[in-house]
Amino acid sequence: MLTTxxxxxxxxxKRIDAITTLASISMGDYLNLVEGAEENLTxxxxxxxxxxxxxxxxRDVRRGGTLPVVVLAVAEEHDIPHEEDxxxxxxxxxxxxxxxxxxxxxxxxxxxxxxxxEIEQDGDPEELAAFLAQELRLEIWTSISFPSILYRMMLLNxxxxxxxxxxxxxxxxxxLIEKLRGADESxxxxxxxxxxxxxxxxxxxxxxxxxxxxxxxxxxxxxxxKSQVLEEMDQExxxxxxxxxxxxxxxxxxxxxxxxxxxxxxxxxxxxxKAPGSLxxxxxxxxxxxxxxxxFLATKPYLLGFAAAAGFTTEKSEDAKSFSNAAxxxxxxxxxxxxxxxxxxxxxxxxxxxxxxxxxxGDTQREFVFHALHHAMMDDTADDFSTHxxxxxxxx
Numbered sequence: 001m002l003t004t005x006x007x008x009x010x011x012x013x014k015r016i017d018a019i020t021t022l023a024s025i026s027m028g029d030y031l032n033l034v035e036g037a038e039e040n041l042t043x044x045x046x047x048x049x050x051x052x053x054x055x056x057x058x059r060d061v062r063r064g065g066t067l068p069v070v071v072l073a074v075a076e077e078h079d080i081p082h083e084e085d086x087x088x089x090x091x092x093x094x095x096x097x098x099x100x101x102x103x104x105x106x107x108x109x110x111x112x113x114x115x116x117x118e119i120e121q122d123g124d125p126e127e128l129a130a131f132l133a134q135e136l137r138l139e140i141w142t143s144i145s146f147p148s149i150l151y152r153m154m155l156l157n158x159x160x161x162x163x164x165x166x167x168x169x170x171x172x173x174x175x176l177i178e179k180l181r182g183a184d185e186s187x188x189x190x191x192x193x194x195x196x197x198x199x200x201x202x203x204x205x206x207x208x209x210x211x212x213x214x215x216x217x218x219x220x221x222x223x224x225x226k227s228q229v230l231e232e233m234d235q236e237x238x239x240x241x242x243x244x245x246x247x248x249x250x251x252x253x254x255x256x257x258x259x260x261x262x263x264x265x266x267x268x269x270x271x272x273x274k275a276p277g278s279l280x281x282x283x284x285x286x287x288x289x290x291x292x293x294x295x296f297l298a299t300k301p302y303l304l305g306f307a308a309a310a311g312f313t314t315e316k317s318e319d320a321k322s323f324s325n326a327a328x329x330x331x332x333x334x335x336x337x338x339x340x341x342x343x344x345x346x347x348x349x350x351x352x353x354x355x356x357x358x359x360x361x362g363d364t365q366r367e368f369v370f371h372a373l374h375h376a377m378m379d380d381t382a383d384d385f386s387t388h389x390x391x392x393x394x395x396x
Contacts (some may be wrong), residue, residue: 002029002093005138010086016151018144019085022069022093028132030070031116033108037097054107056113062131064259067112070105073141073149079141087142102140103153106278143272150174169207177206179248180213185257198298200260217310221304222365241242245352250314257310262297265335268341269293276340277348289348289364301362305369313377326377333385346386347372350393364396371395 004026078099081088119128188203207367269275297303313326333343358364371392
């Protein structure tokens with residue numbers, strides 16, 4: 001029971017149809033309330049333990065300084081009774097860590113725990129009691145949907161550097177990421193705070209996969225991630241419907257081809273062998289060369305180029321081939337008898353020449369892969385993939 005929790009003032013936010021309440025609580029009750037709560041929201045930012053700002057904050061709080069307001073939200077499945085837009089006090093005092101999200105204040109919460117541990121280690125029970133009794137201000141959101149919680153998190157953290165662009169993309173596309181993950185359970189999708197990185201096929205950062213699917217849907221390898229975040233937040237449906245506005249067949253087609261192509265690349269160009277053309281005469285790696293199959297789609301410009309090319313094959317027109325035929329045409333280059341199915345020897349030979357005169361290397365890489373793979377999926381006359389790289393080199 002959070003006996004020190006005292007609601008001070010409540011307002012209804014008409015934009016997101018939720019209730020916000022300012023409250024006060026003791027440090028001791030707050031730390032008990034949020035114990036383990038950071039695990040409730042998997043897209044939370046990383047905890048930053050070594051920052052001079054937070055070291056100073058701990059010193060100030062230890063001397064009786066106040067802390068900026070911490071923002072919490074009550075999970076929508078845990079209903080809090082309200083009377084005239086004011087949450088029931090006793091229901092708030094019965095809150096536990098499994099029922100809340102830390103919307104803003106994760107770092108502060110972590111450093112309050114560190115400060116409590118420091119005081120305990122110093123062995124002064126009076127100072128510890130004074131710290132635990134010290135007052136903290138809270139903002140508590142109730143009757144709030146999960147998409148609205150994400151929306152508030154984005155607004156609160158928009159100007160803070162710890163929230164990376166990748167992290168923002170994850171937040172506004174959380175519904176899409178879950179659909180992509182559900183399309184093929186063999187995919188491993190890592191979020192921004194996950195320390196794991198791609199070492200095998202079908203392993204992707206969530207934000208990169210979101211950008212790739214966007215390239216697939218928009219049929220262009222040039223995706224502006226910042227604009228994408230703003231577009232998603234501008235949509236009324238961002239808060240209104242969590243599983244919305246994505247065509248299931250498009251996701252399934254995209255994931256199916258991506259996974260198949262990625263798997264064949266890893267098998268055809270294994271990690272223990274250097275891909276053709278990736279070494280020069282002195283056995284030194286050529287800059288920007290693709291050395292293994294896994295590294296091809298690990299390079300985001302190539303991933304976006306691939307996705308955009310695949311997207312073009314879904315276009316419905318008299319001249320366009322069906323997606324399944326185009327996908328099969330691309331995958332047919334991977335035969336047991338071929339030791340260089342997509343002619344990386346040609347790719348690695350042409351790429352340095354293209355990049356030498358390029359002002360934007362990433363853009364050149366995207367275009368090169370986009371034109372080659374699009375040509376490969378649409379042209380049924382070529383027997384050798386080198387034809388497609390040469391075609392693309394002329395288009396870049």
